[in-house]
Amino acid sequence: MQEEKPLVQVLDVTKFFPMGEQTVAAVRGIRFDIGRGEMLAIVGASGAGKSTLLHILGTLDRPTSGTVLFEGQDLFRLSDHEQAEFRNRRIGFVFQFHHLLPEFTALENTCLPALIQNRAAAQARAEAGALLGDVGLSQRLHHKPGELSGGEQQRVAVARALMQGPDLVLADEPTGNLDTQTGEALFALLKKLNRDRRVTFVIVTHNEKLSAQADRLIHMEDGRITQV
Numbered sequence: 001m002q003e004e005k006p007l008v009q010v011l012d013v014t015k016f017f018p019m020g021e022q023t024v025a026a027v028r029g030i031r032f033d034i035g036r037g038e039m040l041a042i043v044g045a046s047g048a049g050k051s052t053l054l055h056i057l058g059t060l061d062r063p064t065s066g067t068v069l070f071e072g073q074d075l076f077r078l079s080d081h082e083q084a085e086f087r088n089r090r091i092g093f094v095f096q097f098h099h100l101l102p103e104f105t106a107l108e109n110t111c112l113p114a115l116i117q118n119r120a121a122a123q124a125r126a127e128a129g130a131l132l133g134d135v136g137l138s139q140r141l142h143h144k145p146g147e148l149s150g151g152e153q154q155r156v157a158v159a160r161a162l163m164q165g166p167d168l169v170l171a172d173e174p175t176g177n178l179d180t181q182t183g184e185a186l187f188a189l190l191k192k193l194n195r196d197r198r199v200t201f202v203i204v205t206h207n208e209k210l211s212a213q214a215d216r217l218i219h220m221e222d223g224r225i226t227q228v
Helices: 050-057 080-090 107-116 121-134 150-161 178-197
Strands: 008-019 021-033 037-041 065-070 089-094 168-172 200-204 218-222 222-228
Touching: 008 050, 021 050, 021 222, 037 050, 037 168, 037 178, 050 168, 050 200, 080 089, 089 150, 107 121, 107 150, 121 150, 150 178
Parallel strands: 037 200, 037 218, 089 168, 168 200
Antiparallel strands: 008 021, 008 065, 218 222
16 A cells, blocks of 8 residues: 655755844754644744744745645745645634634634635635534624634634635644633644544644644754654
């Protein structure tokens, strides 16, 4: 039986930032694979390079050197426009701050990625409603973010991340602004979605209790992977 190829291959990725007269290395020659359907947690102290790495994986930032292959395709040989198209179709994002539009309902916020792609509004609304049901918000479709709890807002953000049926969801401290119980419930939801939909998740987190539930842990320190 042929072994399944990784969904993502990170090959000797480095990222430098100018800081005054000095150059700071945020990511230093990192190399690892991400398996299809895997839930991978990236942990480490603040300043270890976790978020920078996540932004590179999501093509939100370009590496100084190195390559990221997605199903064998070099993402940084794409133009900015091609990268934007790729992100919208293949990658979902969940951030510590949910970035919901306050004037839009939960349903409308969830629809946005599909509407950006000019998909039919009726179909997008139907899919968004089903996704919100999957994350436990079927009774909150028409509530605006200000009418939702922090945990509910983050669930809307998760539904929005899944709207385009992505292969990969990148989550940067998704439970960082939630209390312990709400954070644990959100992480359990992510695990269920990972299992049921076979969506690959890469989650940056400081929470060791939650990260221990991932399929695999990557530890970062000073821009390097210290343990896989």
